[in-house]
Amino acid sequence: MQDDYLIVAENVSKWFPIRRDLSDIVLRRPIHYVKAVDNVSLKIKRGEIFVLVGESGCGKTTLGKLLLKAYELDAGKITFEGNDISVVKGKKLKEFRRVAQVIFQDPYASLDPRFTAWDVLNEPLHIHNVGSTKEERQEIIFRAMEDVKLIPPEDFLERFPHMLSGGQRQRLAMARTLVLEPKFIVADEPVSMLDLSIRAEILELMFSLKHRRNITYLYITHDLSTARYVGDTIGIMYLGKIVEMGRASDVIENPLHPYTQALLDAVPEPDPSNRFKERHVRITGEIPSPANIPSGCSLHPRCPYAFTLCPVKYPEMKQISNGRLASCYLYEPTVSDVKAD
Numbered sequence: 341m342q343d344d345y346l347i348v349a350e351n352v353s354k355w356f357p358i359r360r361d362l363s364d365i366v367l368r369r370p371i372h373y374v375k376a377v378d379n380v381s382l383k384i385k386r387g388e389i390f391v392l393v394g395e396s397g398c399g400k401t402t403l404g405k406l407l408l409k410a411y412e413l414d415a416g417k418i419t420f421e422g423n424d425i426s427v428v429k430g431k432k433l434k435e436f437r438r439v440a441q442v443i444f445q446d447p448y449a450s451l452d453p454r455f456t457a458w459d460v461l462n463e464p465l466h467i468h469n470v471g472s473t474k475e476e477r478q479e480i481i482f483r484a485m486e487d488v489k490l491i492p493p494e495d496f497l498e499r500f501p502h503m504l505s506g507g508q509r510q511r512l513a514m515a516r517t518l519v520l521e522p523k524f525i526v527a528d529e530p531v532s533m534l535d536l537s538i539r540a541e542i543l544e545l546m547f548s549l550k551h552r553r554n555i556t557y558l559y560i561t562h563d564l565s566t567a568r569y570v571g572d573t574i575g576i577m578y579l580g581k582i583v584e585m586g587r588a589s590d591v592i593e594n595p596l597h598p599y600t601q602a603l604l605d606a607v608p609e610p611d612p613s614n615r616f617k618e619r620h621v622r623i624t625g626e627i628p629s630p631a632n633i634p635s636g637c638s639l640h641p642r643c644p645y646a647f648t649l650c651p652v653k654y655p656e657m658k659q660i661s662n663g664r665l666a667s668c669y670l671y672e673p674t675v676s677d678v679k680a681d
């Protein structure tokens with residue numbers, strides 16, 4: 341049912357124009373664009389963790405910002421609880437900003453070095469007029485700090501970011517979102533700058549908050565090995581498009597798209613006896629520039645299965661099986677004849 345979905349994005353695009361110099365303007369050379377997000381559709385159910393996976397520069401952060409209305413759309417539509425966010429303004433926009441929050445990759449850069457933990461947590465309450473008295477705000481702040489395991493809260497309130505460890509800083513950044521009782525959080529590579537020893541703790545915390553506070557997440561990562569542990573649904577992104585989407589366990593256990601297969605093959609195998617495990621596919625070469633995306637299926641210069649149709653036309657996203665979507669000609673029966681040619 342449509343009501344099950346908190347966020348629905350339909351055919352959304354964000355193209356950034358490449359800066360032109362004077363000679364380009366005088367000679368009227370055409371404007372070129374970086375197609376950061378190109379005709380992407382997705383649905384995120386209430387209370388789920390949707391993991392968006394892809395290499396650097398594939399457009400996953402831009403897509404996250406579009407869902408938060410941090411960028412305006414160039415095309416398409418995004419609805420949040422059934423309301424079109426491109427037209428929300430004034431009070432409704434402020435309310436959307438309260439319930440749709442973000443956790444950044446670098447907790448040190450995302451916290452003001454002049455603010456104590458109390459200031460960091462009190463500022464959003466002040467902006468959104470949450471809590472009418474100091475005692476009420478303190479109660480909200482303490483509850484958020486306890487939820488992220490900054491305990492006892494009194495020990496941390498007067499500390500500045502440089503007086504906290506990397507893990508504590510990220511917990512504080514999470515508490516900053518929680519004080520506003522968010523419904524949706526975009527977590528943009530929240531553990532990639534943390535030591536390995538505390539990554540699991542932070543991911544577990546996200547997972548428990550999802551259940552305790554019924555928070556819906558878009559978890560952005562380049563690391564498919566963590567995606568399998570936290571995600572309910574996984575979307576694989578390549579050069580501005582989602583190429584495969586489905587339930588996390590299905591995508592990990594039975595990857596369909598050659599790019600997903602290659603990403604999974606690249607995950608280090610901790611068990612030495614599996615060192616010579618069968619590889620699905622090897623893709624070669626570097627990811628092309630988003631300013632110069634190959635024609636047709638953008639993976640075709642690197643894909644070992646590419647055939648005549650691949651550079652000509654982009655394969656539409658198709659339902660392959662129950663809830664599994666992929667955009668690859670290998671799963672279109674009518675195309676197998678063309679391939680045989």
Ligand code: SF4
Pocket residue numbers: 597598599637638639640643644645646647650655667668669670
């Ligand atoms: Fe490879 Fe062609 Fe499938 Fe693209 S459409 S992933 S190039 S086989």
